[in-house]
Amino acid sequence: MSSQRIRIFVTGRVQGVFFRQALKIMAKKNDIFGWVKNLKDGRVESVLEGDAENVSKIIEWVHGGPANAIVEDVEIHNETFVGEFSKFDVLY
Numbered sequence: 381m382s383s384q385r386i387r388i389f390v391t392g393r394v395q396g397v398f399f400r401q402a403l404k405i406m407a408k409k410n411d412i413f414g415w416v417k418n419l420k421d422g423r424v425e426s427v428l429e430g431d432a433e434n435v436s437k438i439i440e441w442v443h444g445g446p447a448n449a450i451v452e453d454v455e456i457h458n459e460t461f462v463g464e465f466s467k468f469d470v471l472y
Contacts, residue, residue, distance in 0.1 A: 384432040385414075385461040390424040390442055392452035399424055400470045402446035403438070410434040413465035417472070429465055 390399070400416045403426060407414070412434055416426040426442075428435055445451045 382432045383430065383461045383463065384435045385427070385429045385459045386435060386439070387457040387459055388424075388426045388428065388439070388442060389419075389455040390426075390445070390451060390453070391422070391455075392445075393448075393450040394424045394445060395422060397448040398446050399449050403442070404468050404470050406438055406441050407468040410437050412438055413468055415465070415469040415471050417470070427459075429461060429463065 395418050400418065403416045403424075406412075407416075407428065410430065412428050412430040414427040414429050416424060419425050428438055439454070439456065443451055443454055
C-alpha cells in the first residue's frame with residue numbers, strides 16, 4: 381500500500397449542503413484521515429491522508445458531493461505524506 385496526501389479545494393454550491401459532514405462520513409468509511417473546512421470565499425478545503433486507492437475514492441466522490449451540492453470545480457494538490465492525523469475532523 382502506498383500512502384498519499386492531497387489538499388483539495390472544491391468550488392460551487394458546496395456550503396450549507398452537508399458537504400463537510402458527508403465528506404467526513406466518506407473519509408471514515410475509507411480510512412482517510414485529515415480535515416475539511418469552509419473557506420470565506422465559498423469554497424471547501426480539505427487535506428486527506430491515507431492509502432492512495434482510498435484517497436482516489438474520495439476524489440471521485442468529491443466531484444459529485446452530497447445530494448444538494450453543485451460541484452463546479454475541484455482543484456487537487458499533491459503534498460508530501462506526513463502521517464500527522466489520527467482521525468478526520470470538520471473544522472469550523
